[in-house]
Amino acid sequence: MADNTSSADITSPQRTGSDTAGLAAVLIEVADLEGARRFYRAFGVDGHVRLRVSEAETTGFRGFTLALTVAGPATVDGFVGAAVAAGATVLKPATKSLWGYGGVVRAPDGTIWKIATSAKKDTGPATREIDEVVLLIGVEDVKATKQFYVDRGLTVAKSFGGKYTEFAPGRPGAVKLALYKRRALAKDLGVPVEGGGSHRIVLGGSTGAFTDPDGFAWEAATALAATAA
Numbered sequence: 414m415a416d417n418t419s420s421a422d423i424t425s426p427q428r429t430g431s432d433t434a435g436l437a438a439v440l441i442e443v444a445d446l447e448g449a450r451r452f453y454r455a456f457g458v459d460g461h462v463r464l465r466v467s468e469a470e471t472t473g474f475r476g477f478t479l480a481l482t483v484a485g486p487a488t489v490d491g492f493v494g495a496a497v498a499a500g501a502t503v504l505k506p507a508t509k510s511l512w513g514y515g516g517v518v519r520a521p522d523g524t525i526w527k528i529a530t531s532a533k534k535d536t537g538p539a540t541r542e543i544d545e546v547v548l549l550i551g552v553e554d555v556k557a558t559k560q561f562y563v564d565r566g567l568t569v570a571k572s573f574g575g576k577y578t579e580f581a582p583g584r585p586g587a588v589k590l591a592l593y594k595r596r597a598l599a600k601d602l603g604v605p606v607e608g609g610g611s612h613r614i615v616l617g618g619s620t621g622a623f624t625d626p627d628g629f630a631w632e633a634a635t636a637l638a639a640t641a642a
Contacts, residue, residue, distance in 0.1 A: 434565060434566030434567050434568070434583065434618060434619055434620055435567050435568065435580060435581055435582050435583030435584070435587070435590070435618055435619070436548065436580070436582055436583050436587060436588055436589065436590040436616055436617070436618055437582070437583035437584050437587050437617050437618050437619060437634040438463060438587070438588075438616075438617030438618075438634045438637050438638070439461070439462050439463065439479070439548055439588050439614065439615075439616060439617070440462070440463040440464065440465055440614065440615040440616075440617060440632075440637050440640075441462050441463070441464055441465075441522065441524055441613065441614055442464075442465050442466070442467030442469060442611070442613040442614065442615065443464055443465070443466065443467065443522040443613070444466070444467070444468060444522070445521075445522070446464060446465075446466050448500075448521060448522075449464050449520075449521070449522050450464065451499070452496075452499045452500055452501070452520055452521055452522070453520075455495055455496075455498065455499035456492070456495055456496045456499055456501070456520070456526075457492060457495060457541050457543075458479075458481070458526075458543070458546070461479075461543070461546045461588060462479070462588075463617075463637065463638070465615070465640055467611070467613060469610065469611035469613060470610040470611060471523070471608070471609070471610040471611045471612070471613050472608055472609050472610050473604075473605060473607045473608030473609065474551075474599050474602075474604050474605060474606055474607060474608035475523065475524075475525070475608055475611075475612050475613055475614070476550060476551045476595060476598075476608060476612055476627065476628075476629075477525070477548060477549060477550045477551060477598075477612060477614060477629075478517075478525045478526065478527050478548075478549050478598065478602055479524065479525070479526050479527070479546060479547070479548055479549075479588070480526070480527040480528075480529065480546070480547045480548075480549055481526065481527070481528045481529070481543050481545070481546055482529060482530065482531075482543070482544045482545040482546075482547070483528065483529070483530050483540075483542065483543060483544055484530060484532065484536075484537070484540060484542065484544065485514075485530050485532045485534070485535040485536060485537065485539070486507070486509075486514040486530060486532065486533070486534070486535055487535045487538065487539035488530065488539045488540050488541075488542070489507050489514055489515055489516060489528050489529065489530055490507055490539070491539045491540075491541065492528045492541075493507050493516045493518060493528055496518045496520070496526065496528075497518065499521075500520075500521045501518040501519060501520050501521065501526075502518060502519045503516065503517070503518055504517040504518060504519055504525065504602060504603045504604060505517040505602070505603045507528070509533055512529075512531060513529060513530050513531040513532060513533055514529065514530050514532065514533055515527060515528055515529025515530065516528055516529075517602050517603060522613075523613065524613070524614075525602055525604070527549075527601075527602065545589065546588045546589070547579070547588065547589045547590075547591050548588050548589065548590050548591070548614075548616070549591045549592075549593050549598060550590070550591070550592060550593070550598075550627065550629055551593055551594065551595030551596075551597075551598035551599065551627075552592050552593070552594065552595055552626070552627045553594075553595060553626075553627060554575070554626070555574075555575045555576060555577065555578055555592050555593070555594060556574075556575045557626060558578075558592055558625060558626055558627060559572065559578040559592060561625055561626055562580060562590075562625070565620060565623070566620065567580045567581070567590070568580060568581040569581075570589075575594075576593070576594065576597075577591065577592065577593055578591065578592040579591040579592075583618050583619055583634070590616070595627075612628060612629055612630075614629070615630050615631070615632055615637060616629060616630065616631045616632075617631070617632055617633065617634035617636075617637035617638075618631055618633070618634055619633070619634060620633065621633055622636070
């Protein structure tokens with residue numbers, strides 16, 4: 414686990430009204446707020462994340478990635494190129510695979526981003542459009558963490574045994590939340606699995622504040638908006 418959070422630290426959220434439980438907002442904690450703003454604008458994903466200043470200690474793999482799904486290889490290359498030009502580091506160059514085409518970069522603030530498409534050939538020109546954004550968190554026990562979120566009202570959209578689970582978003586167009594084995598996720602991203610300290614990410618939803626079994630913290634989306642810059 415990336416955080417040393419015990420089960421005693423996990424608290425149950427409070428549902429509010431008839432809101433749909435689910436991920437409604439993603440906040441990335443950064444040391445350099447203005448630098449992060451410039452990077453995410455240039456990368457083209459500033460509309461999908463919020464930012465907040467934090468000096469929390471973190472080492473190694475933070476246990477998650479934000480993944481962009483786009484239309485074709487040329488669009489993947491465009492996003493990877495924009496990220497690198499803005500200061501990102503390439504962890505995996507964009508390349509073809511059995512499932513499609515994609516690459517992995519690390520933002521200057523340390524957040525890992527994966528940009529991919531299931532298409533192996535372009536059917537049109539490159540665009541700056543994003544079809545889907547998924548927050549993929551690496552967990553020790555997919556089934557147990559899935560049940561934890563189901564108990565808090567989240568709806569499972571896809572599930573493949575103890576390997577992968579995807580939840581319905583808390584609002585239309587929001588970032589999707591998905592679970593994957595931590596070791597498998599690190600391998601897919603091309604980074605060592607070891608890591609500790611803060612995840613440097615906060616999840617916002619219609620529920621109250623709580624922390625999941627792998628140390629990922631949630632806040633009410635309204636509270637998150639009030640503290641984001």
